[in-house]
Amino acid sequence: MSSDERNTYVSLLSSLLINAYMIWHLVDMFGAGTLSGPDALQIWARMVLWVICAAIVLTIVLTILFNIVFAIATGEKSPQFLSDERDRVFEVRGMGATTLVMIFGFIGAIVALALGQTPLFAFIQLYFSLALGSLAGDLVKLASYRHGG
Amino acid sequence: MSKGPVISNDIRRLRFEAGEMTQKDLADKAKVTRQTIIAIEAAKYSPTLELAFKIARAFGRPLEEVFFYKDPD
Numbered sequence: 229m230s231s232d233e234r235n236t237y238v239s240l241l242s243s244l245l246i247n248a249y250m251i252w253h254l255v256d257m258f259g260a261g262t263l264s265g266p267d268a269l270q271i272w273a274r275m276v277l278w279v280i281c282a283a284i285v286l287t288i289v290l291t292i293l294f295n296i297v298f299a300i301a302t303g304e305k306s307p308q309f310l311s312d313e314r315d316r317v318f319e320v321r322g323m324g325a326t327t328l329v330m331i332f333g334f335i336g337a338i339v340a341l342a343l344g345q346t347p348l349f350a351f352i353q354l355y356f357s358l359a360l361g362s363l364a365g366d367l368v369k370l371a372s373y374r375h376g377g
Numbered sequence: 378m379s380k381g382p383v384i385s386n387d388i389r390r391l392r393f394e395a396g397e398m399t400q401k402d403l404a405d406k407a408k409v410t411r412q413t414i415i416a417i418e419a420a421k422y423s424p425t426l427e428l429a430f431k432i433a434r435a436f437g438r439p440l441e442e443v444f445f446y447k448d449p450d
Contacts, residue, residue, distance in 0.1 A: 376421025
């Protein structure tokens with residue numbers, strides 16, 4: 229398994245964990261009425277900033293752990309961190325999928341606003357289109373690594 | 378629609394003739410990962426022209442003795 233493929237697994241796991249937490253927290257906040265007040269957008273923005281920081285830390289920790297586990301499992305004394313043209317081809321393919329999902333999410337958010345939804349709803353939709361885009365990109369990359377290209 | 382790889386290769390045989398050169402050795406010579414060599418050898422990935430030349434050079438052979446192009450019909 230190349231280092232880029234390992235990193236894609238880490239990215240996938242990290243975004244699944246972070247977004248599961250995000251959904252759980254959002255449901256909790258809506259249930260408690262926290263996002264119904266006039267400062268809802270501010271609360272939402274703070275939560276997103278916090279989640280971005282947590283995602284960075286989580287990804288770093290998971291990358292280190294995953295590389296240690298991989299080195300132990302394969303017995304590699306000096307794991308390679310080389311990425312080559314094949315990695316770059318799959319990266320571009322993944323970015324294509326990410327961009328496509330994000331564009332649909334963006335258009336969806338604009339349509340929602342045009343139909344009278346609140347800005348908070350549009351921002352939530354934008355956030356999850358970014359998250360889904362990242363997930364789609366990782367899945368396309370992993371499928372490319374598994375089935376060639 | 379294509380029915381199989383358009384670009385095939387003789388890397389496995391050439392590695393054997395080069396004293397059972399390992400995929401790792403070839404990867405190091407071409408400066409790519411072993412996974413890329415595995416994918417190319419299995420015709421699951423078509424390398425760029427630059428990498429194809431590097432692989433051919435690692436065997437000391439011209440490009441057309443390592444890679445073959447088949448018409449997709």
